[in-house]
């Protein structure tokens with residue numbers, strides 16, 4: 001079982017993350033994690049904050065001489081912006097709430113963020129007390145945890161990628177999975193493989209920025225090399241598609257998740273929907289499918305085809321041209337709070353989606369194969385893989 005926790009506020013000193021359950025003898029270095037943190041930071045549509053941050057997860061515990069020890073892996077990520085907020089974050093009560101600013105309370109609630117329900121639920125007079133933790137700054141810690149999970153999965157031939165399928169009204173054609181040029185996706189400012197469409201996506205972000213507005217999108221996350229049989233059909237909370245959906249839905253601003261072609265299958269009949277099973281020709285693959293519309297799960301278990309999930313991420317709530325709102329103190333009409341904001345977060349959301357899917361898969365993988373060290377887990381994995389195929393090879 002892989003368990004993990006994050007802690008930290010957006011403008012506090014930094015973020016902490018603990019990942020527990022990783023077997024011993026996994027090679028893990030900070031550069032590998034930094035690569036994924038860097039991918040999350042880049043991406044067209046980011047605001048001023050990413051010019052300040054240089055995310056790096058410092059491994060504090062659980063690793064010795066480059067290898068995991070089987071003990072909890074603790075990491076710290078510094079918020080470089082904290083020095084600019086040190087005073088503001090220390091303020092407990094300010095007499096004059098009408099003067100908003102870093103050292104004042106935030107009372108002009110933003111529709112679409114955690115401001116209003118957070119203040120009501122926790123009894124806060126300062127919206128900052130809820131917006132700090134609600135901020136997607138926390139997803140840097142998720143990506144660090146996810147990188148550990150990815151490193152573990154890579155030991156077993158499982159690789160994750162993501163790309164943006166649409167931003168606002170600009171849509172990319174979902175590419176044939178085998179045909180995606182992942183290097184082009186990594187280099188693209190909008191994480192889209194088609195450079196013509198990428199240009200249009202950037203123009204869409206620019207248009208939103210110029211209008212003082214924001215724009216959302218659709219993102220696809222793919223895991224390749226996933227063995228058949230992770231997750232289980234036997235109980236609702238063990239189904240892998242349900243776990244992936246929750247994990248992706250938990251990303252800030254995600255409003256819909258589909259597994260495989262989910263949303264696009266509504267008008268198909270059953271015969272057009274299922275992924276027909278073909279005779280096996282490739283000795284390395286236990287089963288073959290004609291298509292992958294179901295996105296790699298059947299009955300809450302992985303089916304051996306690539307795992308594909310899509311999600312919709314809504315346009316960002318904090319608008320340069322703020323929406324009408326209400327003051328928390330007075331109930332009077334005001335314009336919602338604005339200081340600085342991203343314009344589009346679909347590109348980084350793909351990297352966060354990979355991390356979340358990797359954490360779910362790593363947990364399901366360890367549940368199935370167990371083991372306290374990588375060699376032990378490998379023996380268990382290889383033993384299972386040797387059994388699956390057209391004739392179950394149990395002796």
Ligand SMILES: Cc1cc2nc3c(=O)[nH]c(=O)nc-3n(C[C@H](O)[C@H](O)[C@H](O)COP(=O)(O)O)c2cc1C
Pocket residue numbers: 047112113114134135136139251252253254314316317318340341342343345348349352
């Ligand atoms: C990578 C990323 C960056 C984000 N940046 C911002 C931002 O700059 N401003 C903002 O208002 N919301 C931003 N969001 C979205 C908010 O965090 C989110 O809308 C808020 O937590 C409320 O949650 P909900 O939209 O799921 O209801 C971002 C989300 C992600 C994933």
Ligand SMILES: C=C(O[C@@H]1CC(C(=O)O)=C[C@@H](OP(=O)(O)O)[C@H]1O)C(=O)O
Pocket residue numbers: 010047048049050053134135136137140252339340341342
């Ligand atoms: C800090 C990050 O994203 C932040 C997420 C966020 C929000 O409300 O979710 C609001 C913005 O915070 P700030 O006002 O400090 O610029 C984003 O920059 C990050 O992704 O590292």
